[in-house]
Amino acid sequence: MKAADFAYEKPVDLASALDLLNDEDRDIQLLAGGQSLMPMMNFRLAQPELLIDLNGVDELNFIEEEGEVITIGAMARYSQLQASPIISQHVPLFTLALPHIAHAAVRNRGTIGGSVALADPAAEMPALLIALGATITVISKSAEREISARDFFIGIYETALGNGELVKSVTVPKAKKDNVYGFYELTRRHGDYAMAGVAIAAGSIDPVSDLKIVLFSVSDKPRRLKDAEAVLDGKDLDNADAHASVKRALTKFEFQGDLNADAKTKQHLAGVVIKRTLEGMV
Amino acid sequence: MTGPLNIFDKPNSYIGRSVSRPEAQRLIEGRGQYVDDLQLPRMVHAAFARSPYAHAKIININKSEAEKLPGVVAIFDGADFVDHVSPYVGTLTHLQGLRSPPQMPLAIDTARWQGEPVVMVVAQSRAIAEDACALIDIEFEPLEAVCDAETALELDSPVIHDEYENNRAWERIVDSGNVDDAFARDDVTVVERTFNFARHTGVTLEPRASVVEFNPSENALTYHYSGQAPHMMQAILSKILNLHEENIRVIAKDVGGSFGIKIHLYGDELATAAAAKILKRPVKFVADRNESFVSDIHARDHRVKGRIAVAQSGEIAALEIDDLTGIGPYSMYPRSSGIECNQVLNLTGAPYAIENYRAKGTIVFQNKNMMCQYRAVGHPIAMAVADGLLESAAHEINMDVVEIRRKNLFRDNNYPVTTAAGMKLDDLSHQKALEKLVSFMDYDGLRKDQVGAREQGVYRGIGFVSMVEVTNPSPMFYGIGGAPISAQDGATVRLDAAGALHVSSSITEQGQGTNTIIAQIAAGVFGVDMDRVKVTTGDTATTPYGGGTWASRGAGIGGEAVLLASNALKEQVLEVAGVILQSSAENLDIEHGLVVDSENRTERISLGDLGKIVYYRGNELPSDVTPELIATRHFRVTDIPFVFTNGAMAAHVEVDIETGLVKVLDFWAVEDCGRVINPKLVDEQIRGGVVQGIGGAFYEECIYSDDGQLQNASMADYLVPMAAEMPDIHIAHIETPTKTSVLGAKGAGEAGTGGAPAALMNAVNDALRPLNTSIYQMPMTPQRILKAQGTV
């Protein structure tokens, strides 16, 4: 379990990082927290020719409040998000979910940008961003563009990131007074990837408006349960009818099993996590 | 039995005290010396290309690209070792009929499990060796793999070894009393269950590691070993590498856990030794986590069909089991892969007075990683089957699960007894342990809580196990079967010129505190303070000959040797002291490093002064006095094959019936391991064991695909028990010393692992009972619990 040979660069600003990244001929990986990349390299599942270490690029590590939004630099670590008063005040969904992402040691290193770029279908952060309607800013040597979280995550480890682009930051709207959030996941051990998990955001709860139910770790990417969202709009969330409509919606959802839970079990557990989250939200 | 009876209440006795481990400070400061810490001049590093297939013909091996890589020193395939290594066969003669073909370090012609080493690369660094492995082009022709033990014996199953007509490795039948008649009685209730125990493995913090040096000028080999049985390794390396035993030195310094994983001969480690001999330079091989999962021995993997007949009184009328287990393609060398199944047959129902017992064990070859002895060999299966059946039967006849045990457990005042399977038991305390457990855990209170919880839709359950543990084995375990495995251990105790004690012992330290209890026993029995005792273990060049630490034998056997040697040395020292002090030795004693008057305990001479007279100023002694300030003693268990211990354990769990997740709320263990030398160490052994038992019950499983690919060979996917999920584990002791030794210590290292799964499974089933469902498959995963309920 030793990584294959690679070249290593540690730029100290974003411009040099982008210069290095602007090289179509080389297989390049960016090193953020390394919590996913290092094991992949040691297993030789990733064999980059060049490793660009972003840990010296301070420009990418920030949490900023600006008007109605919070912008988080790609290199902000989970532990920084947990400790940030800006986050606890304005992004309550993060506060609910962060303790469930891995363990403290991993959160000390793991970054929001790494999680977003990796697009592990079992990861929490992509689901949170979809539920929040976040925007992901990506940048290359020549251009910067914004992609909505909804469009960013394409499939298993697949994103809308193009060649020469890296994740610069993530922008989430501040929570408003009536907004209500819920998060729940089922893991076999604390800190594991979930057997099934859900992040729910509601514009308001009584009556329900602008509901987003995002399931993760049950499919190829975090996916919204749109059928149920539509039915529940304007209704009371925690009652038998609501649960029945969620269950119906789940029968149309495409589940993918893993070692811990087959597709059928995922479907059942998805129903449980949604029910428990909704119960907690009202 | 010899020896003074006052050693346990002497003023400076350490026996029975929770002394801290002297080496803890060193280890915490990062000053441990593990095999991987060794850096030797000219040392090179090994990596292995392993079979990606469960079963495949090796058509061709092309090393040419790899050979060109700078830094590659040598590349060996299986054929390259044929002239250097004698084949070895993992059978034991007392497991009559067990068969297994000869093995070699690397696969030759055919690979028989995914992960079997096929080619070895030796290079300047491990990274280069891995690069080279990737460049080796091995052409395989995949063959149909035999994976499922259930179908391995069917007529249309492929056969793994050409020389055999089928995949059967061994079969044994135990039949005692009249089982058929008992089951046919019309006053008995019969309960039948099928139990499945998944494969799992021991996950050591320090992986398997070896550094082997060869000195051609002396034809001598030094094997730096992370393991439990240095003398066994010495003997088998001598045989297989054709070197004189005395020219092989095996050194095991600090070992980061072993659990039975590091007590076997692995092909990759043997290849490391052979390569060192061929290359005449040190070779290091440290298994990485990934290859550990596919090559460290696996354990369990049993399917047991069991049935029990109980009378309305609760009396067990008969018990019958049929155990099927798959051991991989070979029986592991030198302990064989037959012992676990054998133990299942020997131990199922062993705590209970059962007259009619029949057990059949079948072992099959399969194309999976090798299976062998891991902590609590056979025990978790035997205990879960017997106590699972017993608790089911209790419910069928409406009897409390504690009450049915009271009725059937051997009586405490009736030993020795022989179990239905022929095991001799002595000095046990099943009934006392159960009663202590029941009051210690507040059983009645928990039952009340359970009723209240159920009214709230909360499903809690309580489960028990009454268990025995095989400890302190005599030569009847391995030696009798022809294995070069010592059942006796030795200790040498020496007084130096400064009055300090040096102890060397053939038992080994793998993190459990062996060296601590050696020092405790020596200090207390001889009479010095513990900080004046230096302990050496794990070196065949400097310790007496012995078996090492496994099968819960270190304290009981090795500890007794230390006791006997310390006592002998004390007598020798007092004899010299008598001459110096012109007193009779009987009137003298040793305490806190001083020779004292045995009556009024006043100092007569310090050991330091005595040492100086003996070593430096021998002229002061009469010329016919020839002091021996060193003594060696050995010990083995002779009266009985094994010194069994007993315990009673209980689990309290809460099942989330919607998700299938189980929370272990509390766990209790009452253990009788005879004399407790160090309560803290024993408690931690039991706790650690229970945690491993929780692993087996809920988390750990080597998941194979139908074609024999291990699916979860990483720490991300192979779930070990972790701290956040662990309950409080409450421990109490009963001390019934074994009569086989002065020390009276039995083993304690495997009880938790052996007993916990049974109690946990019974607790889960107790919780599920109102739903009219049950689960007898481990690990009890959320999905399996949901499937048992018919939810998914």
Ligand SMILES: Cc1cc2nc3c(=O)[nH]c(=O)nc-3n(C[C@H](O)[C@H](O)[C@H](O)COP(=O)(O)OP(=O)(O)OC[C@H]3O[C@@H](n4cnc5c(N)ncnc54)[C@H](O)[C@@H]3O)c2cc1C
């Ligand atoms: C024991 C353990 C448990 C874990 N449990 C969980 C869990 O429960 N939930 C969970 O979500 N995660 C979990 N993880 C993964 C962890 O959260 C990772 O940190 C995260 O997925 C990746 O973040 P990173 O900063 O470590 O990225 P890295 O590992 O450094 O990089 C991951 C990938 O993203 C790319 N990348 C990194 N930064 C950028 C960027 N700015 N722009 C473009 N590409 C980039 C890298 O090139 C690489 O391909 C766990 C990890 C471990 C070791």
